Amino acid sequence: MTQWPLWEVFVRSRRGLSHVHVGSLHAPDAELALRNARDVYTRRQEGVSLWVVPSAEIVASDPGEREAFFDPADDKVYRHPTFYSVPDGVEHL
Amino acid sequence: MPEVTFDQLLADDGRVEPRDEMPDAYRRTLIRQIAQHAHSEIIGMQPEGNWISRAPSLRRKAILMAKVQDEAGHGLYLYAAAETLGVDRADLLDQLHTGRQKYSSIFNYPTLSWADVGAIGWLVDGAAIVNQVPLCRCSYGPYARAMVRVCKEESFHQRQGFEILHTLAHGSPAQHAMAQDAVDRYWWPSLMMFGPPDDDSPNSARSMAWGIKRFSNDELRQRFVDMTVPQAEVLGLTLPDPELRWDEERGHYAFGTVDFSELQEVIAGNGPCNRDRMAHRVGAHEDGAWVRDAATAYALKQAARTEGAA
């Protein structure tokens, strides 16, 4: 029993937007993965461009390290424009 | 701050994602449910596929091909969701082919006339939608996302079924009779799609607590009946239940008792089409083995050639 590898599929829904992950599929190689992605994920005009990536090639952050990875950003509120007070009447700022 | 636990996630109505820690039983329950759902989609291609070659107009043929194709897609999305839990599609298919995992019993009923294609769209897909819409908010992220996609695509399925029946019911007497016969045969099996009654559904409570299930079997069954009865009136078709009536007090339709012993028989493998469905499915899989193997062999050769060239 040979199982074709798993691929992740990313679709650009229209020009000007990023490719977004839509799902996965099986394919024996990159050429067929791309075509399978077209047949599976763009049947209803969902896209104008496709990426396929072998699932095994995705490097993901570990949920166990979520706090160390993401919590330190919590107190850096000065990175957001809403942190700053702007006097009444000032425009285009 | 402590790591967000599985229980907290569920309590906050958050979503569990593939790499999160989760109880084994939650994982096993999901794998079983998603796989069974995926199997139902691909076995479900057969009863309607049975009429593609005979569809009575080219327009109907195109719609039916697109619909059965969608079911392959839905099976595919769902297998992919199950695979995020650490199983392979090939293993799941193997479990289907060897009878260790089930699929929805509704697909063990035959499609004897063209009107059955309409009845499946209207009643079977209608019931499926009632079951599936709450799953779009399932606690397991990949399953919920797959269901969002499925529900979006499914919305045309029920309508085309209704349209087929509406056309038949307002057509010739023979067409009307065909439509009524199909509804007569598919009504009760559709009600069985919601599973056993609540007091006989041992795993329901746990699935509710885990946010995999949002409403009980009987609640969903009632919702389906309430939706469907007025639609039957528009179709000009009757539903084969003498006890069916509006219950003013409850604000719901009252309906007769579902014969769950029949459901048990069909689940046990003794439905009208169990053997045919499995033979078709296993046959396709076995006939395709040489093709899958060839593609794998070619990919290995190509990789070796690329490496050799580098």
Added chain:
Amino acid sequence: MSLVPYVLALADDALVSAQRTAWWISRAPELEEDLALANIGLDQLGQARSLLSYAGAVEGAGRTEDDLAYLRDDRDFRNVWLVERPQTDFGVTMARLLVFSSWQCELYAALASCGDPTVSAIAAKAVKEVAYHRDHARLWTLRLGDGTEESHQRMQAALDAEWPYVEELFEPVDGALVDPASLRTAVLDRVQSVVQDATLAVPTTAPVVGGGRRGLHTEHLGHLLADMQHLHRSHPGVTW
């Protein structure tokens, strides 16, 4: 000369192909391929519908796409033999699709600039579809030809079995807007280069005596039509 026989010939090629291709839905080697073949079948069916509707309009007798699809007997069908024979082997399906879509590609590309504006518009849309079919068939021919020993043998056998039906594509057709013979070199070059890339041998099997364009068919077409037409014919004049 009337356009009707020619447009019907192309329509019937597409319709009968669609009917055969659709058989695969629920029977493909892998789920992804179920979707791919359904897409191809839907494209072929769409081409058939456009061409049948146009044939009906040109004929001027009020016949719709369904009248033409469901109410003609096999002697009135004008498709080639290549598309009408049963096919339940994936290799055969891909061999046939490689030939058929390569031919359709050249044909529709030429028709896209023909003098008839409707045929030209149908062809301009269809040529994009069949280019994808041709690519699909090419990729699979490569994989089956250069895959395992078994797949190599089966793909060679499939090509050998389809080859006798290739020449009929280039035979004269009444009212042709593009001379079928003019497509021969381009189609055969394309097919042969894929076959060779797939480590397969170009078959030398002799062409059969066809006759599809004159309404003379294999015994298989009658069965295909019986299946396709029986429900429609059992209820004359109704709406579906």
